[in-house]
Amino acid sequence: MEGEFRKRMAWLHTWCGLVSGWLLCAIFLTGTLSVFRAPITRWMQAQPPVQAAAAQSQLALDAAATYLASKAAGARFWRIELPQQAGDALLLAWQPAGAQRGGLQTAAMDPATGALLPQPWGRKTEGGRHFMSFHYSLHAGTIGFWVVGFMAMCMLVALVSGVVVHRRIFADFFTLRLGKGQRSWLDAHNATGVLALPFLFMIAYTGLAYFYSSYIPWPLRAVYGDSPQAQARYQGELSSEAAAPRRSLQGQPAAMQDLAQLLDQARQLTGRSPRMLFIERPGDASMTVRVFNQAPEDSQTILNQAGQVSFDGVTGAVLQLRNPDPQAPTHSGQIHPVLEALHVASFGGWTLRWMYFVFGLMGTAMMATGTVLFMVKRRKKSAMEFGAATASIYRVVESLNVAALAGIALASIGYFWLNRLLPAAMPGRELWEIRGFLLIWAASGLYAACRPPARAWVEQLALAGALCLLLPLLNLASTGLSVWQYARVGDWQSASVELVAIAFGLVLVGMAWKLQRAWQAQATTTKPAKGAKAPTVGLRYRLQVSSRVLAACLGGYGVASLLAAAVAVLLPRISGLSAAEGVLAASLLGFVFYAVAALWVFSLRSASHAWLGLAAVALGSALVLL
Structure with a gap:
């Protein structure tokens, strides 16, 4: 019984990890780079x-x-x-x-x-914000936003199933056999996965929880309804802070208060240095001046909010003061800001950001080694999963592996090169930088499809490495700036961008060199398993797999949403939680329900049992809501 369960979890881990791994590598790498979005933006603005x-x-x-x-x-x-x-x-x-x-x-x-x-x-540029936007939406609007959310859920499922499958995962962490082909790839996959495992669970869950009311809106709707004011009512009940008074355009001209005096007053009220002034409806009698503070870099608390002061722009009266106090009692309204801070590393200063950067690279490496391991195993012994089409599909997988791993690295460094090559005064240059990034990534996939896999890997990794190593020279030629000049004026943020690019370049060139040597010493053709025949998988099996996938993806989401909505309704009745706290707790639990539902669907012997179980849970949740 246990053996069958682990086999089903192994199948889920393999295919969920492979299919989601292609996009997750890109999402994870860009998210890792966005940890340093401010230094990247500073360097790119030049x-x-x-x-x-x-x-x-x-x-x-x-x-x-x-x-x-x-x-x-x-x-x-x-x-x-x-x-x-x-x-x-x-x-x-x-x-x-x-x-x-x-x-x-x-x-x-x-x-x-x-x-x-x-x-x-x-230079007008999106800078590091590009990596952040791609990280959560793929630059594809609402569709991309939902795709990224689904990929994050797949990541949670793959992590749990991976822990179930690899019973000796923690023992194998201390085993790393180099130069052993498939065994080396598996050791690298296990080592990076175990070392970064707590971080990976945290970052995947907080990424979903960051947008909890968008991904799972049903608890909020079940309690507060569908009116446009529902979100505002919910946030008002959840937060202990009074909302800023809403002001509308009056159409009467008025002079603005002295900005220097407002800045001095904001410093006195918050004890922090201001970083930005934001004037709404300037020149109107209803104008508001908001002073945003600089968050302290050395804060040891997770809630490292910068705070702000809102003034009446005409009279100078204080409309709202938001000055977070680390010693103040905690409340439920701080749960989401804490999850947000954990995801974006907005506390702990540069030390924590470097830790996130290193663990993010480990997570990317774990996904990369997993997708590569799939083909390393099948080059040695094909499983003939797709019958007569297996060889063709394996070729597509090889191309996608190259594009998802080497291609995203090439597109990322290409983005930096485009920043320096496009004319500084070019209209819409920030959009062309992003378009260039996407075009390079697409070209990487096409190139990989046209070249033998081994050559595509080596050539794209070598090109990406060369572009990284040459980036400081391009910067010197285009702007006259260099690492030495940045260091001389104390601009270590810009200097670190070029130093990290050089480090990446050395790693990528080293990888290309090692792969070139390894693949010269071994055949790269895929050999069918001994005695394997093309029609190994029947129509019934394919329908079972399709039904399970549909049950886990759509059925799991529907059941998780209904169950979360039912919990949101029940919690205030059976506990001392408020309606808003019930919605928050149920929404955050919704992602757990979804992951459990997906794992449960694949743990059962048949898809029909999964559908019946999901229907029963959905019916019970619906009865609670009714």
Whole structure:
């Protein structure tokens, strides 16, 4: 009985890991890079250093307000980013009335004198935000958002099934046999998986919980209904902070309070340094000035929120003060911010970010070795899973492996090269950087399909490594900046981008060299298993597999949603939780229900039993809701 269960879990681990692993490698690598999105953005903007201290003067703030009043009158908002390091400029941005979302106009000023700096100041780019956006949506809008969520759930299922299958996984962690072919790939897969296992569970779950009300909205709807105000009511009951008063455009012109005085007042109220001013409805009697603070880098608490102060832009009265106190009693409204902070590493400073970066690379390596291991095993002995089409499908798998692993690395470094090669004044250059990233990734897949797998691996890894190693030279040739200049002015964020690129380059070139030597010494043709015949899998088996997959994916989601909604309704009745706390708890449990449902479906002997069980749970949940 136990043997059959482990066999079913092994099948689930293999195929769930393979099919989701292609996208998960890209999602995980870009998420890992986005840990350092601020340094990446700083390097890609390539803003020339301003000979001034890291502070803004009264003169500069007055000049900024005057400039925005003349050039951006009637704008929906103004944004003033304050210098955080020596050499930073005072950055202005505004959105003209009627402009599409994201259609910003920008300018830069000397923070000491208020003098307008040449335009464009630096390069317009999405920078590290591109990796973050790709990480949670694949740059594909709502569809991409849901695909990423499904991939995260597949990751949880693959992790649990992997632990079940590899009973000696922790013992095998201490075994790493190099140069042993399939055994070496399995050892590497186990070692990276075990070392990063707690991190992988945490990062997958918090990634889902980050958007819990979007992925599993049914608990919220079951308790608060479908009205547009449902989300606001829920958040208001969950949070202990009073919401900022809503203000609408009055249509009466009014003068703005002195910005320097508002900044000084914000410092006194919060005890923190401001990083940005955000003026809503500028020039109108209803204008609001929000001062956002800089979060302390050395905070040891997870809730490392920066805080903000909202002022009436005309009278200077304080409308809202958000100044998180680490010593304040905790409450349920802090659960989601904690999960969010755990996912994005917004606490613990640079030390924790480097830990996330290293563990993220380990997670990527675990997925990469798993997908490669699938084909390493089948080159040695084909399982003939697809009958006469097995060889063709294996060839597709080889191409997808190259594109998902070497291709995403090539596209990522290609994104940095495009930033330096595209003209600084080119309209829409930030969009072309992203389009170039996607085109390089697509070209990688096409190239892999046209080349022998071994050569495609070596060539793409070698090219990606060479581009990484040459990035500092490209930067020097295009901007005149180098690691030495960054270090001399204390800009270690930009310097670290190039140093990490060099490290990646050495690793990628080393991988290409080792693979070239390994594949020269062994045949890469796939040999069918002895005695294996093409029609090994019948139609009935294929229908059973399809039915199980459908039950786990759609049936599991439906049952998890209904069960979570039922729990949200029941919890306040049987415990001391409020309605909002019940919704929060049920929503977060919904992801656990979904993972358990998927694993349970594949643990049963037949798909019909799975459907009957899911129907029974769904019926019980529906009765609770009714």
